[in-house]
Amino acid sequence: AKNPVRVLVTGAAGQIGYAIVPMIARGVMLGPHQPVILHMLDIEPAAEALNGVRMELIDAAFPLLKGVVATTDVEEACKDVNIAVMVGGFPRKEGMERKDVMSKNVSIYKAQASALEKHAAPNCKVLVVANPANTNALILKEFSPSIPEKNITCLTRLDHNRALGQISGRLNVHVSDVKNVIIWGNHSSTQYPDVNHATVTTSSGEKPVREVVADDQWLNSEFITTVQQRGAAIIKARKLSSALSAASAACDHIRDWVLGTPKGSWVSMGVYSDGSYGIPEGLIYSFPVTCEKGEWSIVKGLKIDEFSRAKMDATAKELIEEKSLAKSCLN
Numbered sequence: 001a002k003n004p005v006r007v008l009v010t011g012a013a014g015q016i017g018y019a020i021v022p023m024i025a026r027g028v029m030l031g032p033h034q035p036v037i038l039h040m041l042d043i044e045p046a047a048e049a050l051n052g053v054r055m056e057l058i059d060a061a062f063p064l065l066k067g068v069v070a071t072t073d074v075e076e077a078c079k080d081v082n083i084a085v086m087v088g089g090f091p092r093k094e095g096m097e098r099k100d101v102m103s104k105n106v107s108i109y110k111a112q113a114s115a116l117e118k119h120a121a122p123n124c125k126v127l128v129v130a131n132p133a134n135t136n137a138l139i140l141k142e143f144s145p146s147i148p149e150k151n152i153t154c155l156t157r158l159d160h161n162r163a164l165g166q167i168s169g170r171l172n173v174h175v176s177d178v179k180n181v182i183i184w185g186n187h188s189s190t191q192y193p194d195v196n197h198a199t200v201t202t203s204s205g206e207k208p209v210r211e212v213v214a215d216d217q218w219l220n221s222e223f224i225t226t227v228q229q230r231g232a233a234i235i236k237a238r239k240l241s242s243a244l245s246a247a248s249a250a251c252d253h254i255r256d257w258v259l260g261t262p263k264g265s266w267v268s269m270g271v272y273s274d275g276s277y278g279i280p281e282g283l284i285y286s287f288p289v290t291c292e293k294g295e296w297s298i299v300k301g302l303k304i305d306e307f308s309r310a311k312m313d314a315t316a317k318e319l320i321e322e323k324s325l326a327k328s329c330l331n
């Protein structure tokens with residue numbers, strides 16, 4: 001039998017936490033043959049709710065679930081974890097300045113970086129979900145220098161999946177027939193959902209999405225804003241932010257990272273920029289990546305037109321501003 005993999009979920013008593021822990025325990029993240037031990041962290045005010053989630057995990061009698069650690073102690077939570085899904089954070093509340101929210105999250109991610117660095121298993125893979133996801137991931141990277149920078153990523157797969165969903169709806173094809181959209185940049189409303197390299201499988205083979213949609217006006221405006229603002233649309237409808245789709249996307253992100261992307265297709269991940277596509281190094285920026293043997297690599301050599309260039313630079317600029325705001329919170 002395989003050794004269990006230890007998966008940490010922070011903010012586990014929250015909404016995404018409640019959606020993701022049963023997915024992980026059912027093998028959605030790591031496959032149907034991989035036993036798991038769940039580590040769940042939340043803060044003291046949520047301790048009782050966290051214990052309730054622990055009780056439900058026991059009651060669900062998941063065959064793959066070999067153990068549960070539920071704690072408010074970050075050091076204990078991080079002990080020997082192989083995968084860390086960082087969902088916990090400080091949400092923006094009404095009347096709060098961007099800087100105040102940033103400052104709270106910077107101190108949370110700084111502390112959790114140190115705990116992961118000290119206690120996580122070697123080669124632990126980290127996925128930051130909590131907003132501002134790219135910048136939280138960057139802080140985590142800065143304060144865990146012994147964790148390889150390749151192991152620290154943030155979630156833009158939800159945006160990627162939303163883009164696939166919009167194209168498939170427009171063409172009335174199944175979502176699995178659409179591939180190779182790209183989310184560039186920040187997980188925020190400046191992100192750039194790019195369909196210039198996306199394809200759709202039709203009865204006469206694989207065709208460029210641009211050719212099949214045949215409506216550049218829609219692709220260059222409404223499609224982009226719908227994807228950028230989908231999170232807000234969900235909040236408006238549900239009065240709560242997207243949780244099931246975020247949880248599902250986080251599972252997709254880790255699964256593809258660990259088990260590999262299918263041949264001929266790529267996904268979007270927020271990763272530490274190596275300067276590809278002229279994006280400054282030192283940012284966590286969403287790129288198209290393929291994964292193999294547990295490692296991602298940025299898809300190189302894609303043609304970037306002027307329209308895309310401007311949008312890719314605008315979202316990079318926002319990340320540079322977030323980075324300096326985060327830095328100023330550290331002083």
Ligand code: NAI
Binds near residue numbers: 017046132187
């Ligand atoms: P939530 O408020 O329901 O849950 C957050 C949980 O984190 C709470 O239980 C809270 O007690 C806990 N928490 C706060 N500080 C913590 C700390 N220092 N350590 C451990 N836990 C802590 O929020 P929800 O809906 O689950 O969303 C979580 C985060 O994910 C938010 O920041 C949200 O903006 C973000 N998000 C990101 C998406 C993405 O695509 N990257 C998509 C959807 C949400």
